[in-house]
Amino acid sequence: MAVCTVYTTQLNPTCSSISTPSKSHLGFHQRQVVFYSTGKRTNRRGGNSSSSSISTSSCSPYVITCSAGDSQTLVIGLAADSGCGKSTFMRRLTSVFGGAAEPPKGGNPDSNTLISDTTTVICLDDYHSLDRTGRKEKGVTALDPKANDFDLMYEQVKALKEGTPVEKPIYNHVSGLLDPPELIKPPKILVIEGLHPMYDSRVRDLLDFSIYLDISNEVKFAWKIQRDMAERGHSLESIKASIEARKPDFDAYIDPQKQYADAVIEVLPTQLIPDDNEGKVLRVKLIMKEGVKYFSPVYLFDEGSTISWIPCGRKLTCSYPGIKFAYGPDSYFGNEVSVLEMDGQFDRLDELIYVESHLSNISTKFYGEVTQQMLKHSDFPGSNNGTGLFQTIVGLKIRDLYEQISASRAQTPLEASKA
Numbered sequence: 001m002a003v004c005t006v007y008t009t010q011l012n013p014t015c016s017s018i019s020t021p022s023k024s025h026l027g028f029h030q031r032q033v034v035f036y037s038t039g040k041r042t043n044r045r046g047g048n049s050s051s052s053s054i055s056t057s058s059c060s061p062y063v064i065t066c067s068a069g070d071s072q073t074l075v076i077g078l079a080a081d082s083g084c085g086k087s088t089f090m091r092r093l094t095s096v097f098g099g100a101a102e103p104p105k106g107g108n109p110d111s112n113t114l115i116s117d118t119t120t121v122i123c124l125d126d127y128h129s130l131d132r133t134g135r136k137e138k139g140v141t142a143l144d145p146k147a148n149d150f151d152l153m154y155e156q157v158k159a160l161k162e163g164t165p166v167e168k169p170i171y172n173h174v175s176g177l178l179d180p181p182e183l184i185k186p187p188k189i190l191v192i193e194g195l196h197p198m199y200d201s202r203v204r205d206l207l208d209f210s211i212y213l214d215i216s217n218e219v220k221f222a223w224k225i226q227r228d229m230a231e232r233g234h235s236l237e238s239i240k241a242s243i244e245a246r247k248p249d250f251d252a253y254i255d256p257q258k259q260y261a262d263a264v265i266e267v268l269p270t271q272l273i274p275d276d277n278e279g280k281v282l283r284v285k286l287i288m289k290e291g292v293k294y295f296s297p298v299y300l301f302d303e304g305s306t307i308s309w310i311p312c313g314r315k316l317t318c319s320y321p322g323i324k325f326a327y328g329p330d331s332y333f334g335n336e337v338s339v340l341e342m343d344g345q346f347d348r349l350d351e352l353i354y355v356e357s358h359l360s361n362i363s364t365k366f367y368g369e370v371t372q373q374m375l376k377h378s379d380f381p382g383s384n385n386g387t388g389l390f391q392t393i394v395g396l397k398i399r400d401l402y403e404q405i406s407a408s409r410a411q412t413p414l415e416a417s418k419a
């Protein structure tokens, strides 16, 4: 995208405000302009240029530099099957940035989009090219790439990343129809969540960071039963049938995306209870790729060592079956990774601070921030186990990534101007 940066060491007293180039000059396209003036910086949408360097004649000494290919919108991909905790994760992530996430104001009440001050979360179901009837007629599931418009997904995610608003379609989960589109403006952080954020290589290449929620079949089944039977009145048989019907396409198109993820949260049955089939106590792994720019994997006690830790005792209350942590290096789809694992569940969330104090690289802004976030959302599913803990930590890592990238973008043109 064209980011236009105006530099000055001193605000020119003859200018009542910073003068911007005319819209026609810059080819008005809702692009971002970053202004630097006497230490203040403001972001504005409203100008764009393909030129590399222009001086404003009316208000020297401002120098405007527009760099194509630079970007202000950070794009995060979150992949998982339906009912695997994406919405819960999104609520934890937006909470880290502060402010509530809400559907677009005055828009379609069935919109899948969530907007907060910093973040816009769009659901990739909106790129279904076939509605419910269309899929039925063609005999394809929503997981099949044939039921999704990847060209449009790519064009729109690219446009948003480059600072251009888009008219995104809406897939209505209530009616099963494609509704009229909604306007999405470029946010600071765009999260694309759904079945296929890493499926199409063009979309994948737009991602600054990617996450895959890998819920094992046993756990997925337990969660589906809990939600669809208890909350939606589905029968056990129909839940089983729906999982079975989706499985071949899940294995073919969704699951392989985990090889591309920068972080994977893998949810497995516990190993603390022999032959457990209840799926209530969970063993959760946070698999973090090494060598990802602006992302330093979390570690327990000592970076790079292999650690096994049972924190139960004086400082952490644990009832049966207890809690076990593990950490160490590993390989995942041929990539070097660090893996942090937690098996079991917390009895008292306030005591999580004890565990937090033994974790490093968690990108907190103050001591106890992970515990504070977990306590704040103790009613969210997974708050007493590794799913909530690792989702919260990944949320903090994304904030850190955003801040590092923003800082590096703000610094680069300044350094260039000094050279």
Ligand SMILES: Nc1ncnc2c1ncn2[C@@H]1O[C@H](COP(=O)(O)OP(=O)(O)OP(=O)(O)O)[C@@H](O)[C@H]1O
Pocket: 080, 081, 082, 083, 084, 085, 086, 087, 088, 089, 223, 224, 226, 227, 381, 382, 383, 387, 388
């Ligand atoms: N960490 C968790 N621990 C236990 N249950 C969970 C957890 N995360 C999600 N669930 C269960 O799964 C259900 C779906 O969660 P959520 O709405 O976050 O998933 P989703 O991927 O956004 O679903 P969908 O795509 O169907 O909207 C929850 O209602 C809850 O029953």
Ligand SMILES: O=C(CO)[C@H](O)[C@H](O)COP(=O)(O)O
Pocket: 081, 082, 125, 132, 142, 143, 172, 173, 174, 176, 195
């Ligand atoms: O896998 C899904 C992603 O959420 C949905 O099943 C898919 O979007 C189809 O929707 P519907 O259930 O409305 O037919």
